Amino acid sequence: PGRQAIFGNSADDHLQVHELDTTHADVTEGSGGAWERLHYDWTDPHRIVMTTTDSNLWGGNSGHTYTLTPRPDGTTDIDAVVVRDGKNLKGRALAAVLGAFGTRVLGKAFDNTIAAIESRNHTPRTANNT
Template sequence: MTTIHLHKTTTATPEQFLAGLTDFGPGRHELFGNSADSYLEVHHEGPHDADVTEGSSGIWERLHYDWSDPHHVVMTTTDSNLWGGASGHTYTLTQLPTGMTDVDAVVVRDGKNLRGRLLAMVLGLFGTRVLGKPFEKTIEAIETRSGGGSGKNTQTPGR
């Protein structure tokens, strides 16, 4: 099992980030590069949770999103072609006194087959670099979408 920690400070508010994170409409790939529209299937969407299949490049997972606490979003993998066990994502959004928002993301990858275990091992070695760039692009896309793309964000890798 591999755990990757990502951190970035953004001009987007927690509400704006949550709105991007839970926008399951067409064009999701513009915010999340690893979520191609051709893979996207919303099985259920409620006021504080959703059941969504997404992925790209031959890797997919079905996730249960829970944002009943809008500052702590938990995405649990319920099915995947690679990931099982404790796999998922957790986003913690903390509003700072400066008006900026700290975004802490934890990605857990527990391979359920040989390919998944091998990819989890690679992510264990290079996960911050591999997932860090898409994470940065997501933050920038949400800032732009929210009208706050000031470029004043910072990243602390591996936090």
């Protein structure tokens, strides 16, 4: 509940959890006409890999990888890699737009997600966000 408040591109009414375990999940999520089924793998707590297994837009090697590096000051560096291989005309067009403007568009969404998580956990951000 409340996932949409943290992940703006994942509407609560489009979320379906197919399988959930301590180290992985199989989830369909999306919003605004775009959806994907993702296999989440967090067997390494410092690396979360989300592989797209089905989607109305994405195919090929699509997915997300988040590498978390704890810092001595208690903060965490997050390296996010998002791969978008369009599987149809709409997906390829959106992938081209994301290729050109993705850092700005996805970066803003990512910043909003981090701010929402920090707000939920009452932990103010102190690191410089670039």
